[in-house]
Amino acid sequence: MLKYALWRIAVAVPLLIAATVISFTVLQLLPGSPVSVLTFGTQATPAQVAAIKADLGLDKPVVVQYLIYLGHLLQGNFGTSYINQQPVTEEIASRIPYTIELACAAFLVAIVVGLPLGAIAAWYRHSPLDRFVTAFSVLGVAVPYFWLGLIMVLVFAVKLHWFPALGAGGPRSLVLPAVSLGVGYAALVTRLFRGSLIDELDKPYVQYAEARGVPRSRTFLRPVAKGAAGPVLTGLGIQFGNMLSGAAATEIIFGRPGIGSLFVQSILGKDIPTVQGLIVLVAGIYIVANLIVDLTKAWLDPRVRLYLAGLST
Numbered sequence: 001m002l003k004y005a006l007w008r009i010a011v012a013v014p015l016l017i018a019a020t021v022i023s024f025t026v027l028q029l030l031p032g033s034p035v036s037v038l039t040f041g042t043q044a045t046p047a048q049v050a051a052i053k054a055d056l057g058l059d060k061p062v063v064v065q066y067l068i069y070l071g072h073l074l075q076g077n078f079g080t081s082y083i084n085q086q087p088v089t090e091e092i093a094s095r096i097p098y099t100i101e102l103a104c105a106a107f108l109v110a111i112v113v114g115l116p117l118g119a120i121a122a123w124y125r126h127s128p129l130d131r132f133v134t135a136f137s138v139l140g141v142a143v144p145y146f147w148l149g150l151i152m153v154l155v156f157a158v159k160l161h162w163f164p165a166l167g168a169g170g171p172r173s174l175v176l177p178a179v180s181l182g183v184g185y186a187a188l189v190t191r192l193f194r195g196s197l198i199d200e201l202d203k204p205y206v207q208y209a210e211a212r213g214v215p216r217s218r219t220f221l222r223p224v225a226k227g228a229a230g231p232v233l234t235g236l237g238i239q240f241g242n243m244l245s246g247a248a249a250t251e252i253i254f255g256r257p258g259i260g261s262l263f264v265q266s267i268l269g270k271d272i273p274t275v276q277g278l279i280v281l282v283a284g285i286y287i288v289a290n291l292i293v294d295l296t297k298a299w300l301d302p303r304v305r306l307y308l309a310g311l312s313t
Contacts, residue, residue, distance in 0.1 A: 008294060012287045019283035020073065020276070024066050027272050056082070073280065079273030083266075088277040092259060096281075098168050099258035102181065102250065103243040105174050109182025110239070114189025115232075121190065122197035133190060140187025146249040149180035153253065166255035177254040181247065185239050192232045 035052050053059045057068060072079060078088035121133040156176060157165035164173045248260030259278055266274040 008291050012291065015287055016280070016283060017070075020070060020280055021066070023276050023279040024069060027275060028062060069276070078277035078280070081266075081274050082271045083269050083274075088273050091262065091274065092277055092281060095257060095259045095262050098256050099247050099251070099260060101168075101174065102177055102247050102256065102258060105178035106182035106185065106243050106247075109178055110185035110189050113182070113186035115193055117186075117190040118193025118232075119197065121194040125194075125198060130194075133194070137187040137190040137194075140183050141191075143184065145181050145184050146253060148183060149177065149250055149253045152176045152180050168256045173254075177250050177256060180253075181243060181250045185243065188239065189232060196232060 035049055035056075035058065050059070057065055060068070069079070076089070078092070080086065081088055081091060084091075117133050117136070121130045124130050153165050153176065156162045163176050165176075167173050247258060248263055250256070251258045251260040252264065259281070263275065263278050265271075266278065
């Protein structure tokens with residue numbers, strides 16, 4: 001298990017480096033220049049433009065620019081924002097708590113809603129209740145979360161005045177964005193958990209236990225649920241990263257000052273250091289989330305532990 005964890009951490013390093021290379025290259029290919037943004041509305045002379053480029057390091061070859069950026073990144077320095085001249089790490093640190101709060105709340109909605117519905121659908125499979133839950137999961141995946149967010153603002157904030165429409169001022173302001181972002185993922189968890197439970201219920205060890213007189217509820221709550229948790233955990237680990245990226249539209253709709261809205265503002269303002277810092281941050285969260293999921297899956301499922309033990313011998 002320890003060897004597997006160390007191997008997964010070692011694999012994460014080149015993935016992070018690849019993320020920096022891709023983000024740096026793509027941003028270099030975007031039309032426009034940070035200098036044009038900084039000098040917008042002014043009559044900068046060619047000498048002033050050249051001085052700004054030299055100050056930002058944009059007069060150097062692209063490869064040299066990347067190596068300088070990578071060296072700063074290894075020291076924990078994401079650079080300085082082109083727009084407000086503040087360190088990118090400070091700007092991200094001031095915004096990320098709002099995004100993590102939203103992503104965790106949406107993640108909680110996905111688990112609290114998705115797992116029970118998936119279990120109910122698997123227990124009563126092929127029944128009208130199962131078909132109703134399946135219809136909900138299909139509808140939840142199909143409905144865009146930003147459209148659902150707009151509808152929820154119109155109904156629950158504008159019409160009923162139950163929740164605030166904008167801002168991040170307390171638990172009540174978190175309800176609408178968390179539900180609008182989490183419903184789609186709850187539908188996905190429902191489908192994953194239902195399918196995994198049905199696969200486990202059809203396996204020979206469950207039939208053998210029932211033949212011995214073991215109540216179905218006992219096998220359902222322990223070995224079946226643990227065996228079915230693997231695919232769900234993998235899906236949730238991937239979707240947690242998607243929640244961070246999906247939080248951009250949600251934060252804009254609900255006026256939350258998270259990294260999603262910062263990302264959009266930075267792209268529009270050609271603020272390359274901030275965009276690069278956010279991409280590396282999200283990539284790191286993806287990798288860490290998948291690492292935690294893989295280790296949790298190995299801890300829950302003894303078959304995975306046996307497989308890993310075989311690899312280490």
